[in-house]
Every structure is written in structure tokens, then in C-alpha cells.
Amino acid sequence: MKIFLIGMPASGKSxxxxxxAKEMLTLFVDLDKEIEKREGKSVQRIFAExxxxxxxxxxxxELIEWAGSDKSFVMATGGGTPCFFxxxxxxxxxxxSIFLDVPLSTLFSRLGKKTDRPLLxxxxxxxxxxxxxxxxxxxxxxxxxxxxxxxxADLSKVMTAIRLRK
Numbered sequence: 001m002k003i004f005l006i007g008m009p010a011s012g013k014s015x016x017x018x019x020x021a022k023e024m025l026t027l028f029v030d031l032d033k034e035i036e037k038r039e040g041k042s043v044q045r046i047f048a049e050x051x052x053x054x055x056x057x058x059x060x061x062e063l064i065e066w067a068g069s070d071k072s073f074v075m076a077t078g079g080g081t082p083c084f085f086x087x088x089x090x091x092x093x094x095x096x097s098i099f100l101d102v103p104l105s106t107l108f109s110r111l112g113k114k115t116d117r118p119l120l121x122x123x124x125x126x127x128x129x130x131x132x133x134x135x136x137x138x139x140x141x142x143x144x145x146x147x148x149x150x151x152x153a154d155l156s157k158v159m160t161a162i163r164l165r166k
Contacts, residue, residue: 002095099146
């Protein structure tokens with residue numbers, strides 16, 4: 001089984017994904033980490049040196065490879081993965097997509113003063129809030145295409161949703 005966790009930055013995809021993979025006795029894959037391995041540099045550096053378009057192409061290539069593999073896994077996708085190069089279609093055709101729907105206020109408090117998110121880097125708190133809100137508004141149409149939506153996700157809610165889906 002392939003499970004793809006989708007949602008905004010700081011929605012808990014990596015944290016929950018690791019726990020879910022452990023619970024399901026399967027491989028955990030962090031798509032951003034896989035891109036970093038392939039490219040030999042951090043996501044932030046890829047954005048800075050090559051731009052977002054290059055990153056999105058690398059992301060799509062990595063997603064397609066994993067989606068087409070014979071491996072079972074739980075994948076934490078990047079926040080934009082479903083939104084580019086028909087990512088949501090690739091995800092839904094090859095596995096189960098779960099949208100971790102987390103309120104904007106929670107996302108903002110989790111992100112705090114972090115500066116490791118290239119699209120959310122802002123010097124001003126209000127500007128960061130506005131960028132986050134705008135990203136969510138733009139991406140929501142893709143997130144809403146997930147097989148399952150779990151609000152305020154925790155491991156038990158996600159496990160229940162998966163069991164009900166089987």
C-alpha cells in the first residue's frame with residue numbers, strides 16, 4: 001500500500017508520517033529529503049540557486065519514481081507536491097491520499113520564526129501570515145481532491161480513516 005500525506009507546510013505530514021509508517025510496519029519516505037539526496041543540496045539551496053520551477057520539476061520526477069515503484073510506504077509530500085505537474089493525479093492513481101487539514105492559526109504557530117520554508121520566508125510576521133493564507137487559498141483546490149481528509153489530524157484519526165477506507 002502507498003499512502004501519501006498531503007497538506008500545508010507544518011501540517012504534520014513528516015511527524016505523523018513517521019508514526020504512521022511505524023504503526024503500519026512500512027517504509028517512511030520524506031519526499032523533500034529524497035530530492036535533497038538526489039540533488040546533493042537542501043531544498044532551500046535548490047530554490048536559491050535554481051529557482052522554484054527547477055525544484056518543482058525535480059519534485060515531480062521523484063514523486064513519479066516513487067509512485068511507480070513496487071514498494072509500500074507512507075510518504076510525506078512537500079506542501080506543493082499535489083499542485084504541480086498533475087501531482088494530485090499521480091498520487092491518487094498510485095495510492096491513497098490523505099489531506100491533513102489543519103487550521104491556519106495552528107500552521108502559523110507551528111511555523112513561528114522558522115526560516116527553512118522558501119515560500120514562507122518573510123521578515124515581517126504579518127507578511128508571513130499573508131503568504132501562508134495565500135498559499136492555502138491557492139493549494140486548497142488540489143488538497144480537496146484527496147481520497148481522505150482528516151481535520152486536526154493525529155495518528156488515531158488517520159488510522160481510523162485508513163481502516164474505514166479498506
